[in-house]
Amino acid sequence: MDSLFHFVAPVCDYLRNLVIHEQLETSSVKTYAQYIQLFWNYLEGEGANYAEVTDKQLLTWLNQQRNRDNKIYVATARCDAIFDMYCWLEVNGYVKDIVRIPGHNDGQNFEPLLSSKRARPGKFRPSRFGVVSGVRPRANDANSVQPTPTNEDLTKLYIAADNPKNPSLTDRNHLLIDWYGQTGVRRIEAQNLTVDQIPEWSVIDDLRRDGYICELRIVKTKGGRPRHIGVLPSLLERTREWIEGPRADIVERFRRKISTYKEPKEIFISAKTGAALTLTTMSNLFAAFFGKAKVEGHGHRIRAHYLTNLLHSEIDAATALLISNGGTFKDIDWELIIRKVAERAGHRNVDSIRDYVTILKKRYQRLSGHDDLVTIDQMLKAKKQELALVEHRISKGKTELEALTKLGAKTDSSTR
Known part of the structure; x- marks a missing residue:
């Protein structure tokens, strides 16, 4: 047009x-x-x-x-x-x-x-x-894997996603980042996650107690083919808290304000409109997070963070299994790992995973002693990220407390 x-x-x-x-x-x-x-x-x-x-x-x-x-x-x-x-x-x-x-x-x-x-x-x-x-840019990085956010980058994104004026939006933004980073969902998949897909508290508690992940079936995908994603109990718990807390408050506010308002079935909604976030809005949100955090990339690159972690976990698990059976790191079946990761990530073309494998082909630490090392490793990485976020909030709280203390001291001295 x-x-x-x-x-x-x-x-x-x-x-x-x-x-x-x-x-x-x-x-x-x-x-x-x-x-x-x-x-x-x-x-x-x-x-x-x-x-x-x-x-x-x-x-x-x-x-x-x-x-x-x-x-x-x-x-x-x-x-x-x-x-x-x-x-x-x-x-x-x-x-x-x-x-x-x-x-x-x-x-x-x-x-x-x-x-x-x-x-x-x-x-x-x-x-x-x-x-x-003939004038195509001669870019060395044009066909290489684009920058993958590190754990440090993700912490910066969390900080950039903070909304001091509206804590409920901070919760939503952090939750959205975690769905990208911990499950590898694409934008269209995250947008179409629905409230009724999140298990009740009793199911979440059972998953946490048994050390399992939830195999969540998503229908609205890039290729149009339904697939399953693994969701950690801690992410389900935080999502359920968002649904029953800040999200419920937004819904109730719009019900009182607009008589014809109908609650969206989607998890992620706007505090301004009460409607489900659009694809454009989600792209703009992540563009703002990356820009403010001064981290190279865009929202879809958080999925690359997930893929990298998943590959690490699969390689660690394969290495531990080989060593326990007298094998070595050199005996790893890379094609099997590529196929497993591609299936989990919803990739039709396994060649897109090979770039990541090329980067990660090095010696890994040996893991042993658990039936599901991949799940354990995913949980550890998620906990480390949660810890980094908590440390950020503590640091932020200390700074605010120090500022208030100084302000109080100045006020006392001026009234004497």
């Missing part, structure tokens, strides 16, 4: 093709559409015709992306999305002599407006047309 809110038929056809024929996830197509919209706005601002776009215009736009503090891999992803669209437009006759594409017009004599280079496996993202843009 252009600045006059008119649909641009060629772009609409391209996006429709991605969904229907290429069968890309709707969320991915929405992201591509956002990139294209940014580029379209730039072209309109320059008074440029989309059918006559050149390398210079594409490069200028990419440089603008970098000047707005976007990381290189972000600019690269945007370049790929725009170039892929032009390749499709060329192949399907919407534009002519814009891009030279192998097997389509590479035998014709013309000077393309957009240069291209062969997409080499392992260096560039998979290309349906065998080429990528």
